[in-house]
Amino acid sequence: MDVVVLLLAIPLAGGAFLWAWGERDSAPEANCAFSFATLAAAAWLTAMVEQDGPILGFFEQFFVDSLNVFLVALTAFVGFTTSLFSRPYMRIERDHGRMTGPRLRLYHSMYQVFMFTMLLALTTNNLGILWVAMEAATLATVLLVSVYRTPAALEAAWKYFILCGVGIAQALFGTILLYFAAERVLGREGSALLWTHLDLVKGLLNPAILSLAFVFLLVGYGTKVGLVPLHNWLPDAHAEGPTPISAVLSGLLLNVALYSVIRCKVLADGALGSRFAGNMMMGFGLLSVVVAAFFLSRQRDIKRMFAYSSIEHMGLMTFAFGMGGPIANFAGLLHMTVHSLVKSAIFFAVGHAAQKAGTQVMEEIRGLLKVSPRVGWGLMIGSLAILGMPPFGVFASEFLILTTAMREHAWATPILLAALGVAFAAVFARVQPMVFGDTSHARLKHQPALAPVFIHLGIGLMLGLYIPPYLATWYAQAAKLLG
Amino acid sequence: MNALGGQIVNLFAAGLLLIAFAMLSQRRIVALINLFALQGLALVGSTATVAFVTGQHHLYYSAGITFALKVVVLPVILHRLIRRLNVKWDVETLINIPTLMLVGIVLVVFAFNLAIPISEFSQSMARGTLGIALACVLLSFLMMITRSKAVPQVIGFLAMENGLFFAATSATYGMPMVVELGIALDVLVGMVILGVFLFQIREQFDSLDIRHLESLKED
Numbered sequence: 001m002d003v004v005v006l007l008l009a010i011p012l013a014g015g016a017f018l019w020a021w022g023e024r025d026s027a028p029e030a031n032c033a034f035s036f037a038t039l040a041a042a043a044w045l046t047a048m049v050e051q052d053g054p055i056l057g058f059f060e061q062f063f064v065d066s067l068n069v070f071l072v073a074l075t076a077f078v079g080f081t082t083s084l085f086s087r088p089y090m091r092i093e094r095d096h097g098r099m100t101g102p103r104l105r106l107y108h109s110m111y112q113v114f115m116f117t118m119l120l121a122l123t124t125n126n127l128g129i130l131w132v133a134m135e136a137a138t139l140a141t142v143l144l145v146s147v148y149r150t151p152a153a154l155e156a157a158w159k160y161f162i163l164c165g166v167g168i169a170q171a172l173f174g175t176i177l178l179y180f181a182a183e184r185v186l187g188r189e190g191s192a193l194l195w196t197h198l199d200l201v202k203g204l205l206n207p208a209i210l211s212l213a214f215v216f217l218l219v220g221y222g223t224k225v226g227l228v229p230l231h232n233w234l235p236d237a238h239a240e241g242p243t244p245i246s247a248v249l250s251g252l253l254l255n256v257a258l259y260s261v262i263r264c265k266v267l268a269d270g271a272l273g274s275r276f277a278g279n280m281m282m283g284f285g286l287l288s289v290v291v292a293a294f295f296l297s298r299q300r301d302i303k304r305m306f307a308y309s310s311i312e313h314m315g316l317m318t319f320a321f322g323m324g325g326p327i328a329n330f331a332g333l334l335h336m337t338v339h340s341l342v343k344s345a346i347f348f349a350v351g352h353a354a355q356k357a358g359t360q361v362m363e364e365i366r367g368l369l370k371v372s373p374r375v376g377w378g379l380m381i382g383s384l385a386i387l388g389m390p391p392f393g394v395f396a397s398e399f400l401i402l403t404t405a406m407r408e409h410a411w412a413t414p415i416l417l418a419a420l421g422v423a424f425a426a427v428f429a430r431v432q433p434m435v436f437g438d439t440s441h442a443r444l445k446h447q448p449a450l451a452p453v454f455i456h457l458g459i460g461l462m463l464g465l466y467i468p469p470y471l472a473t474w475y476a477q478a479a480k481l482l483g
Numbered sequence: 484m485n486a487l488g489g490q491i492v493n494l495f496a497a498g499l500l501l502i503a504f505a506m507l508s509q510r511r512i513v514a515l516i517n518l519f520a521l522q523g524l525a526l527v528g529s530t531a532t533v534a535f536v537t538g539q540h541h542l543y544y545s546a547g548i549t550f551a552l553k554v555v556v557l558p559v560i561l562h563r564l565i566r567r568l569n570v571k572w573d574v575e576t577l578i579n580i581p582t583l584m585l586v587g588i589v590l591v592v593f594a595f596n597l598a599i600p601i602s603e604f605s606q607s608m609a610r611g612t613l614g615i616a617l618a619c620v621l622l623s624f625l626m627m628i629t630r631s632k633a634v635p636q637v638i639g640f641l642a643m644e645n646g647l648f649f650a651a652t653s654a655t656y657g658m659p660m661v662v663e664l665g666i667a668l669d670v671l672v673g674m675v676i677l678g679v680f681l682f683q684i685r686e687q688f689d690s691l692d693i694r695h696l697e698s699l700k701e702d
Contacts, residue, residue, distance in 0.1 A: 128662030135669045155696035180655045208600045
């Protein structure tokens with residue numbers, strides 16, 4: 001229980017400290033230190049849950065079970081590696097004059113606050129607090145998206161603010177409806193929004209109210225997941241913000257938003273006793289996969305392209321959780337993990353490539369292997385991994401999702417396969433000349449710090465070849481929780 | 484007593500809906516902010532009435548927070564903002580106002596229909612309120628869609644929050660206190676960030692017309 005408080009206190013204190021620490025040169029190192037401390041706390045919490053089972057703490061306000069503990073560990077891990085990547089990357093941005101002292105101060109402080117809101121959303125047991133944390137996550141990142149102050153960045157941030165604000169307002173209405181249904185069963189105590197209490201009485205909740213509540217919750221949190229047709233903010237925010245922020249938006253925020261949806265789905269399933277919630281998620285998921293795959297081939301901006309790839313993968317996960325059942329849920333959770341790791345690794349490599357080329361336009365980025373072999377290989381291997389090439393974890397999870405779809409919803413399989421094929425053709429055709437093409441640029445002088453890229457890709461590869469038994473049981477437990 | 488209380492809440496609810504329509508048709512930003520403050524006041528009135536009739540004491544705090552935030556602090560911030568940004572001009576809507584009113588009426592009918600199955604289960608005193616709350620949310624949404632300037636969009640956003648709050652207090656007698664505090668904090672922080680943000684936009688474009696912000700799209 002104390003560990004949960006510690007886990008949340010570290011990034012919150014980090015945010016305050018880095019704001020007070022100001023524009024000093026050591027701020028990036030302090031950022032890494034706080035992120036590392038958060039990771040240590042997350043590891044401790046994970047070990048505790050592994051040993052003693054689910055933890056309920058602080059007047060039942062926090063609840064950690066096998067479903068969210070693995071997301072806590074993943075969030076803290078990607079948060080830490082991204083801070084490692086951002087340390088040299090943002091220094092170079094400052095040397096290029098794109099970042100100034102005050103902007104870096106804002107950046108570091110808000111980075112920690114963002115981590116705090118993510119971890120709060122994951123560990124809270126109160127669906128109202130979950131909403132507050134998701135909204136706070138938008139607020140923490142909106143000024144980071146606009147941090148370069150270019151017209152495009154301001155536009156992206158405005159879109160992000162308004163669309164996610166409106167979306168999340170729908171989720172609040174859904175939460176109110178849920179509370180409305182719950183207080184008739186649980187009474188007007190504060191416990192009527194606690195997930196653990198709701199889970200116990202989910203069969204008694206009024207189905208008519210719950211189905212409407214779930215629609216609002218899915219649309220609301222779905223906006224943050226980036227589900228088509230609510231995805232418009234996502235490519236802009238990813239393309240115009242600083243690269244470390246693109247990495248954490250794609251790798252963490254989308255996951256946490258999807259986590260909120262599936263927590264609500266468990267309640268809706270229990271109350272409705274039908275496949276209504278699952279079917280809605282399958283519909284949105286399938287639409288996202290198809291639309292994103294076709295938009296992929298039309299992109300010129302490299303970060304925009306990978307943002308659309310995120311929409312595609314989030315759609316695939318939503319589809320998997322919509323199908324439900326132990327295998328599809330297992331595959332969805334595995335896909336969540338590998339997508340986070342691989343996509344953030346890609347954004348790290350893309351960041352260095354675009355920084356060196358001085359542009360994000362793909363036609364002008366060429367010959368990465370000659371400029372810097374590490375960046376080139378990082379991008380190539382990352383792209384192959386995200387496209388679902390066999391040895392990597394994405395292949396394993398996509399394979400499981402597709403085979404489950406074949407068995408249970410055969411009509412969806414050709415659509416999914418075609419979309420994945422289109423996505424493969426689009427991304428590979430763009431990445432190949434960028435990596436192997438010819439260039440007049442000189443070789444990169446400094447060695448880019450790309451350890452995080454290869455650590456992430458290494459784990460992604462390992463999960464494709466061999467899932468350690470404790471991790472497998474853990475996923476299986478979480479998948480069972482989802483029903 | 485209970486019946487009278489229900490009638491009073493219904494009266495405030497009707498006021499809320501009427502103000503939502505007034506905001507939809509209002510062209511002047513200053514008047515828009517005043518209407519927003521008035522809507523906040525109607526919200527405070529209904530919350531206090533519910534608190535008095537049902538004896539839910541935490542609703543008094545909630546009414547207090549709403550009063551401080553939505554009747555005093557946010558309108559003051561908004562008035563200051565438009566004075567410093569010097570944007571008092573009339574705003575034109577993208578669709579003409581009579582059409583907008585008709586669309587608004589359709590939305591209200593839609594909202595009431597959506598809320599019927601739920602209102603039947605309502606044990607709280609005013610049954611129509613959930614429909615009205617949903618109608619307010621949709622009308623604010625419509626207002627956001629049809630304005631091309633940044634400040635009216637923000638006011639529409641805040642008015643949407645008012646509708647949601649009304650749903651929370653009248654249909655469910657208020658959310659748990661910790662959640663209400665969190666929501667209030669989010670709204671306040673969001674407002675401050677928006678203020679910063681509006682200055683950045685104006686600095687960059689010399690205008691707050693968000694039609695400048697239309698370059699990022701798929702072609």
